[in-house]
Amino acid sequence: MKEIVPPPPSLVRNDLAAIRARYRANVVPSYGRFDLAFSRGSGSYLWDVTGKRYVDLGAGIAVCALGHAHPAISQALVEQAQRLVHVSNLYYTEPQGRLAEGLVRLIGPGKCFFCNSGAEANEGLFKLARRFGHDQGRFEVLTALNSFHGRTLATIAATGQEKVKKGFGPMVPGFRHVPYNDLAAMRAALSPATAAVLIEGIQGEGGVTPANPDYLLGLRALCDEHHLLLLLDGVQCGYFRSGRFQSFQRILEGVPGAEGFLPDGIAMAKSLAGGLPMGAFWVRAPYADLLGPGAHASTFGGTPLACAVALEVLAVVERDHLAENARTLGAWLLTELRRLAGRYPGVIKQVRGVGLMLGLELTENPPGLGQNGKPPGLHLVDRLHAAGVLTIPAGTHVVRLLPALNLTQEAAQEGLSLIEQVLHSLP
Numbered sequence: 369m370k371e372i373v374p375p376p377p378s379l380v381r382n383d384l385a386a387i388r389a390r391y392r393a394n395v396v397p398s399y400g401r402f403d404l405a406f407s408r409g410s411g412s413y414l415w416d417v418t419g420k421r422y423v424d425l426g427a428g429i430a431v432c433a434l435g436h437a438h439p440a441i442s443q444a445l446v447e448q449a450q451r452l453v454h455v456s457n458l459y460y461t462e463p464q465g466r467l468a469e470g471l472v473r474l475i476g477p478g479k480c481f482f483c484n485s486g487a488e489a490n491e492g493l494f495k496l497a498r499r500f501g502h503d504q505g506r507f508e509v510l511t512a513l514n515s516f517h518g519r520t521l522a523t524i525a526a527t528g529q530e531k532v533k534k535g536f537g538p539m540v541p542g543f544r545h546v547p548y549n550d551l552a553a554m555r556a557a558l559s560p561a562t563a564a565v566l567i568e569g570i571q572g573e574g575g576v577t578p579a580n581p582d583y584l585l586g587l588r589a590l591c592d593e594h595h596l597l598l599l600l601d602g603v604q605c606g607y608f609r610s611g612r613f614q615s616f617q618r619i620l621e622g623v624p625g626a627e628g629f630l631p632d633g634i635a636m637a638k639s640l641a642g643g644l645p646m647g648a649f650w651v652r653a654p655y656a657d658l659l660g661p662g663a664h665a666s667t668f669g670g671t672p673l674a675c676a677v678a679l680e681v682l683a684v685v686e687r688d689h690l691a692e693n694a695r696t697l698g699a700w701l702l703t704e705l706r707r708l709a710g711r712y713p714g715v716i717k718q719v720r721g722v723g724l725m726l727g728l729e730l731t732e733n734p735p736g737l738g739q740n741g742k743p744p745g746l747h748l749v750d751r752l753h754a755a756g757v758l759t760i761p762a763g764t765h766v767v768r769l770l771p772a773l774n775l776t777q778e779a780a781q782e783g784l785s786l787i788e789q790v791l792h793s794l795p
């Protein structure tokens with residue numbers, strides 16, 4: 369007799385409750401996640417598992433430089449995957465050398481090392497600083513208060529925010545923090561053990577605060593005077609987001625005395641491969657061979673797959689003039705957001721940023737936001753989700769816009785209208 373067997377349940381039930389339950393049971397709960405699960409994207413739009421569409425002004429925290437599902441990325445990924453994915457750094461491959469050449473062309477004379485994340489890129493710079501200062505017993509790296517450099521043990525020690533260190537002591541020694549944009553404080557903090565200074569060109573997680581041109585020039589002079597390495601963390605503010613490849617290049621544009629300015633090391637990650645995990649650091653020429661054979665390594669760093677995709681992302685950015693897009697659309701958004709700040713002064717205290725790295729700082733107690741102990745910034749991000757626009761919180765009172773570099777005027781306008789709608793709906 370033929371049995372009638374009911375069809376088995378589908379392996380993945382595409383609903384938020386089931387997805388959340390699976391995370392709750394199996395994924396380390398180290399993230400404060402929003403109640404959203406996404407299933408697909410296109411350009412600066414994302415669709416959640418219920419089919420609701422969002423304007424994505426967060427781009428995976430400044431990662432998806434070309435937005436979602438860009439055909440050039442898919443094609444490069446497929447073509448390279450069919451040729452060669454990985455061989456290890458025991459050998460040479462064409463894409464890694466070509467990508468390093470591309471990054472050196474965009475920054476200045478030096479060399480690159482490839483890894484897989486921003487924290488790893490900073491870790492490499494710390495090793496560079498220690499190797500640099502080793503023979504004189506110097507090892508210390510001075511960083512800024514409110515900075516963010518990653519979540520590994522050394523990068524939480526480097527980060528100038530107590531919240532990332534809590535419960536993880538003792539800290540890796542050799543890091544101290546001083547106020548950002550304060551040259552006198554940096555000078556006063558130098559010790560005989562200091563080997564390097566590390567800052568973000570624009571602080572991201574700390575609330576979107578650009579370095580002042582005088583600060584950058586002053587740090588360069590200070591480092592030269594005391595024979596220290598000047599290191600920049602360009603993980604979030606880099607990769608054309610400011611309108612130039614690195615934010616220091618944009619900040620110092622047309623500033624007298626800034627011609628030829630270069631730091632000694634730059635950490636990169638996030639946008640480099642448009643969403644594939646990739647990190648890198650660049651070292652200025654005089655120090656480019658400090659980390660010799662055997663000094664540093666990464667199994668996955670600079671695979672032909674990641675490098676081929678990164679080369680394609682770079683080609684598209686240049687072909688489609690996306691640095692220029694970041695500059696002009698960023699300027700337009702800044703003006704429009706400042707107009708909103710003028711209209712809703714009880715909610716928005718200030719709008720800051722450069723290019724497509726923008727931050728809305730909220731007032732201390734914005735009406736209708738921040739009840740039940742929820743930080744107002746987080747509450748506004750929730751309200752924006754409900755309206756259909758994705759933004760990224762920074763700390764308790766800042767909401768960041770870090771959209772794709774190929775954001776269109778149409779998507780920017782739609783995102784802005786949704787933000788205005790939410791601000792209008794507050795009491």
Ligand SMILES: Cc1ncc(COP(=O)(O)O)c(C=O)c1O
Binds near residue numbers: 486516568601603
């Ligand atoms: C400035 C900066 N540095 C480092 C990191 C750490 O990068 P990752 O999460 O790839 O390790 C981040 C991440 O947000 C960052 O914004």
